[in-house]
Amino acid sequence: MALLLKNAHVIDPQNDIDEVTDVLVRDGLVVAVGTDIELPEKLLVKDCTGKYLIPGMVDVHVHFRDPGQEYKEDVLTGMRAAAHGGFTGVVPMANTRPVIDTGAMIEYLLEKAAWEPGRTRIYPLGACTKGLAGKELAEMGDMVAAGAVAFSDDGHGIQDGGMMRQVLDYAKMFDAPVLSHCQMEDIVGAGVVNEGVASTRLGLTGWPAAGEETQIARDIELARLTGCHVHIQHLTTARAVDMVARAKAEGVPVTCEVTPHHLFLNEDDIKADSYSTNLKMNPPLRTKEDNIALQEALIDGRIDMVATDHAPHAAHEKALEFNHAPFGTTGLETALGLLLTHLVLPGKMSWQRLVEVTSIAPRELIGVEQVELVEGSTADYTIIDPELAWTVEEDDFYSRSKNSAFLGQELTGRATDVFVDGYASMEDGVVTF
Ligand SMILES: [Zn+2]
Structure with a gap:
């Protein structure tokens, strides 16, 4: 038919x-x-x-919690959320329990998806290091053989620079990009909100932008050294945008993504009368000025794509007080509406650019065939x-x-x-x- x-x-x-x-x-x-x-x-x-009608959207950053925490999300409910949000494909992160760090775990993910035409495509991603511990290489070749298209220790930055260099050397051999969650844990400490006005006003521990920016600087230099494609995940500051743009201009193989929540929300949205934990993020919501800088960079091409960092958590977990609640917001079902409402419909971003940041750039990153409107x-x-x-x-x-x-x-x-x-x-x- x-x-x-x-x-x-x-x-x-x-x-x-x-x-x-x-x-x-x-x-x-x-x-x-x-x-x-x-x-x-x-x-x-x-x-x-x-x-x-546009080429189907792809989200290169989602958390499906499967295996191990299916009460938050499983592969099937995640795929349904993706379809409902307008996505035709997703890249689930490896920070499940157990971690996706072997070929057998990639196979588990693909079997669980039970893919057939009409279901959201799963593009599998494997961990860079065993158990996301940052100490020992994961079975990268085994995972590529099983279908992995990229690597990431998302949830953590790889703290040891020598380890990160080794990861990039190996990933380069498989021509696979490394998606990097950049946070220096010794600088970030126990932070829960942006360090500055918000942490003072709310009386919460601050999370300095420098924790993110120092690791972005390191990973840019390691991309330059190894020639491996490093993709900076969920960057949040104007300074981070500048660093990536400068590296690109110098020919370093680096790209980056931004989330809808870092584009459209900031630290002022966390109110002292509610302390809404749905606004507790890793990395945290930054400043109004960062919102504007990120939007401008997405529109003019310095930021390559939008990714949601869809991070489902159960109600009883988010009901904890701000210091103890887990980080993250869901995102698959709101991303498109937010981009349309705030950027495309007011005429700030073209429909063509919307397609580039939600469809073309994500497929290019993970090296899968582009979808076009031609025979x-x-x-x-x-x-x-x-x-x-x-x-x-x-x-x-x-x-x-x-x-x-x-x-x-x-x-x-x-x-x-x-x-x-x-x-x-x-x-x-x-x-x-
Ligand atoms: Zn992350």
Whole structure:
């Protein structure tokens, strides 16, 4: 059965497409794009009038807590949350229990996903060091053989510079990028909020930006030394952006991502009358000035992509007092709405740039085939209603956890339909699997 996506506003900067047209899909591939397509007899038609159709979004930074903490999220609930947020593929981090640090663990993840057309793609990632302990190399070759596309010790920065150098030397042999969560633990200490006005006002231990920036500086130099692609995860400060931009200009193989919460929230949002733990992040929310700098850098290309750092936690864990609650916010189901509401719809960021930061750059990072709107390309698509107004509410989430930093916010625009390999993973706002 062929599928005709009719009257969609198609955006594909790779092929300079920005027009209302039709897309014909069969057997997981694009058969034709245009308004004078010859149509087969057996045809399913989906009217996309008023909607945008873009290459499916990929999130290179999610936590699915599976195995070990499935009460927060498991692979299936995570995949459903991804589909609901408009994503066709995700890269789950390795900080599960046990850690994903062997080929067998990569296989576990792929088997648990039980992938078939119409389900969110899992692009597996392995730990850099055994047990994320930062002491000994993980089974990197074994994991590549099992399907790993990248490496990361996310949750921790690798504290030992010599260890990090060894990780990069090995990853380079497999032509795999290393995704780096940059925090010097001896500088960050027991910090829980940005060090400065927020830590003073709230009476909480400060987490200085220098803890992040010093490790970014180290990893840039190690990327220069080894030639391995280092991708800086969730950077949060204007200074960090400058450092990465300077390194890129010098030809160092470095890229970076920013999260929606670091783009659109800052330390002033943590109120002394509530101490909302949904705003407790690693790294912490920084300043209003950083928000503005990060948004500008995302728009002008100094920041390569958006990643959510989707970090589900159970209600009883986030109910602890601020010092004891775990770090993180969910993000898969709010990212697109936030980018549309705050950047695209007000005209600050183009639709083309939205596609670059949510679809093209993430696929380029992990080295998987690009999705295009041309004949022969894989049919992984996100279809967006730019006018749909909605409120971020716990009941709306497919994720098993509800700890969103954006609860109560009113947003405009969201994904209504998602196709993976030509089959729907979400139809009219309802996830199909
Ligand atoms: Zn992290």
